[in-house]
Amino acid sequence: MAGINEYIILSCILFGLGTIGFLTRRNALILFMSVELMLNSINLMLVAFSQTRADMGGQVMVLFIFAVAAAEVAVGLAILICLFKHARSVDINKFNVLKW
Amino acid sequence: MDLYFIVFAIMAVGAALFTITARDALPSALGLLTVFIALAALYLHLHAPLIAIFQVSIYAGAILVLVVFVIMLLITPDEELENVQKNMSYRILGAFLGAYLIALLAVGTKGVQDLVKSQALPEGFGHPSLIGSMFFKEYLLHFEVASVLLLVALVAAIYLAKKKNI
Known part of the structure; x- marks a missing residue:
């Protein structure tokens, strides 16, 4: 039985990988997937603590995060389609109309 | 493990x-x-x-x-590999910052397992019926707010992605 410590480490690694992906890639779709990866690492941490503390609140919170993630994906991808119509690219370096 | x-x-x-x-x-x-x-x-x-x-x-x-x-x-097949060289410093900096974040999290969460009291699991822990009863008793307001959020996201996604834009 893996203890809470292993789950914390795994969650931290996944969150860090998501951060690295977000900071280093230029493809807006891959940035999007990196954010999903970070959200999932947080879900894992919540479920692991829920089991350790024998408290179902963590699992309920994960379900709320699912709802928010679904809303975020729907709106985010719609914004991405708008940006693509404007710039004809998914390269984030080309999305600079708001810079100055 | x-x-x-x-x-x-x-x-x-x-x-x-x-x-x-x-x-x-x-x-x-x-x-x-x-x-x-x-x-x-x-x-x-x-x-x-x-x-x-x-x-x-x-x-x-x-x-x-x-x-x-x-x-x-x-x-977009042609936008690949255009200015990869120019982006290299960002990549190194981003990877460094991410690795720093992992190290920081690993150090910061080191003593957490001692703080959390491990509890014995009650009978039927994690059963879907328990989650369902929590949703409709303690978290009813949150549940309704989440449904409104999903409705708003639905409308917003359709508005943003439809053909004739503002």
């Missing part, structure tokens, strides 16, 4: 690495799918069968299919 955890943890970390290093968006999405499946298996191990089912059906089923649809819609 048991074998089940090790197998799926390695699967998740390897697939996450593939997700952030793949050249194109589609292989990256497949890597993310593998991460979702591995995490669903870990949720099963953590007495959270309902979360595991929702992980597969919502994340791997709905969200990832939407992402793959948009990847197919927005495919």
